[in-house]
Amino acid sequence: MKSLEDDHADLGGKNSSLLAEKDLLYSQLENLQDQVEIRNEQHEALLRLHQIQINDFEATVSSLQEKICHMDEMLDQELQDCTDASISALILNNSLADVKDKNFALFDECQKFIKAADSAEAVISRLKEEAKNEEEEKEVLLKHNKELREGISQQIKILNVCKDLGRPSVIHDEIMLQTLSRETCNHVKHKEESEHRNVFMEAELSVLGTILTEIVIDFRDLHLQKCELEKEVEAGAAELLFARNENHKLIELNEQMCQRLQQGSEKEETLNIELSNGMARLMQKDDELHKADEKNQFLQETNQELCRVLRDLEASAEDAKGELEEKIAALTEQGAVRDNDYLLLCEANVALQGDIDTHKQKEESLVSTLEMVTKENEQHEREIVSLVSDMITCSVNVMIYEEHLLELMMECEALEIRMITEKGMLMKEISSRDAYVDELHRRIAVMGAETAELKAEMSRYLPLLASLSDQISMLEGGTHLLSDKEGNLELVQDDRRGSEFLDIPSGVLELDSLIARVEALRVVILDVKDRQDKEFTEFAAKLESANLEIQDLKSRKGSCIRHKEQYMEDDRQKYDADNSKGKQAQIMKDIELDQVSTCPPYGSGAAVYPLGGDANAELDDEMLQLWETAEKDCKSGTAKSSSSEHDIQEVEEVKSQYTSFEIARGRDQGINRLEISTATLEPQQLWTKNVLEKLATDAQGLLIIQASIEEVKQKIEGTSKGKSPMSSEYSSIRAQLQEIEGSVLEQIGFNSSLTKKAENYPAFEVNADLEGYSSRRKISEQVQKGSEKVARLDLELQKIQYVLLKLEEEHEFKRVKVSEKRSRLLLRDYVYAKKDKNDAGQKKKSRVPFCGCVRPKTMTEP
Incomplete structure (x- = not known):
């Protein structure tokens, strides 16, 4: 009995050890097969993704090249349009100066007509016949007002992004606001999409902010000029009041002249001759007004062409919608100004109708005719003011187009830089993936060697199983006796x-x-x-x-x-x-x-x-x-x-x-x-060796990242000593570097703890076989995550280096731009200065750009 129990105990211990070893071997084989299948699938998925990304990048490169060619063509067209607009603006300025001179001459002639009112009673009989002619002129003026209304409605349509809002009498502010809100909603949606696509727009926006500050300064100058013009208008209004007072005095003189009608019979012939001359001059005025209308139509056509160009620019400038919102606000303000002008014109028309009624009542007096002449002069002055305002809007539109050109040029440069960097990053990713694939092949070879060793060990266990079965049969024979x-x-x-x-x-x-x-x-x-x-x-x-x-x-x-x-x-x-x-x-x-x-x-x-x-x-x-x-x-x-x-x-x-x-x-x-x-000692040593090698490579990569972070910090300190407007960008880069440095230190501590675990792993309890292999799997997963984190930190550091390089290039570009600023002209000096023809010829020969923000195109540029 004692011998049987001893044999039974020995057999039980051997059986338990064999079962444990068998379970370990099967679990290892299953894990190895699963890992090999998973890694093969991952490798195939990575190859597919790599091919898809290469195709996408090639498509994007081709599309960007086509866009760049199209943008170059549009820039050439816009430069030509700007030159044509500048020439037309100069012609209009000269014509406006001539009109002003003629108006002053007409004003002097009106004063002469006032002095010639000594023989007014003799002319009363003839003024009745002239009143009929004046009624016909009123009808002509009403037709002219209708044409002006139609022109104003066309301008409103142009300002509302060329959308048909209906007849001018039916236009409401709500409809305009709805159209503007829709346009803004579309712009905001497109802006959100562009924000996800463009990561490097912040640096470009800083440059655009500086340009906007310059534009604001120019607008302030324009506002000051507008104030000066308003003061001049007030002075003209004071002069008109003085003229009206003089007219009242003249009315009193007319009452005195009624007593002298008999004495003025001899001067009737001379007055008739002067009146015929005055009618001839009035006809000349009508001709000049007709010419001014033709000029207005020409300006409207030019404005329509400019609006078409603006629409083309809006279609092309999809990445600058934030600035378009500001421009839309400016356009709405201009529309409000135009609406106010329209209301003023309506009021002026009402005033004219009232004046016509008073003229009907005072047809017997010659002074009423002079008042009509003065009112017509005022109307001409208002038209001149409207023409000046149209010129100002044209010049502002030209400035906006030039800004668009600059923005498009900057975008093209940014796209080229982005393409170069993305190409470099793709090459790096391809090399890293090739290295990863080689490592996977090496691991598969190591796993194949391990499986061969496991098969050899299994072959050793077969005779042990045979001997165990014999001993169990002997034990059964002994237990049958009990x-x-x-x-x-x-x-x-x-x-x-x-x-x-x-x-x-x-x-x-x-x-x-x-x-x-x-x-x-x-x-x-x-x-x-x-x-x-x-x-x-x-x-x-x-x-x-x-x-x-x-x-x-x-x-x-x-x-x-x-x-x-x-x-x-x-x-x-x-x-x-x-x-x-x-x-x-x-x-x-x-x-x-x-x-x-x-x-x-x-x-x-x-x-x-x-x-x-x-x-x-x-x-x-x-x-x-x-x-x-x-x-x-x-x-x-x-x-x-x-x-x-x-x-x-x-x-x-x-x-x-x-x-x-x-x-x-x-x-x-x-x-x-x-x-x-x-x-279980041999596979444990192999696993420990692999884990320690991987941790050593990760530690080397972390040390390289630390060294590159120190270099970037030194570069930022060297550049931030000088006075540069990029302090906010440098502060954000410093914050990102601090975050990366903290994560690097954290990863170094985590890798050190993993190395200790891997080195001390054979000292753990071996009886809990399943638990031991699960902990080994956890350590392997942690090591894999750590290597992925190191790669991610390296990528973030490369992005920061690229942003820093771009900021340095922009700073150098601005420094060169400041040195060339003296050779450029201001807009107000060019528009409002009265230049001679010789100076204009010299300007045309030297080909100076229309605005200071436009730089001349060289032969080397595409």
């Missing part, structure tokens, strides 16, 4: 074998059969142990009852000894030998009873000290003998003592057997643990 459950054991084995599948490998089938046999043996051994425990508890109870009986026998022994001593006195000689034997037996009884009393309490270790069935039977026989011979004679004590001595010896033998079994079992378990640890 129990009567052979039939049950065979049934369990047959059921297990019958339930196996055909597609399972032979080694797995053998292991399953061995496991089933071991479980059946365990069941048999547990049944035997339960029966022995029950028998031992019964034996302990019987032994306790026997102990009580022995104590009773001790109490009776004294009386028996006294009784024997009385008989022994009568016959000492005859029973000497018997007395000596009785003393020896008494001594032996005392010793045996003492031994029984010193034994541990039975029943407490029933599960720990099992006894065999033969020992229990002998104990039962001895107890029966004790009960039968207790009352007969004291001589039976020797038999009882011998039986108790035999029982004590058997219990001690069982204890010694149990302790030796436990010691052997613990020793076998320690040997199995040692075998498992040596079996």
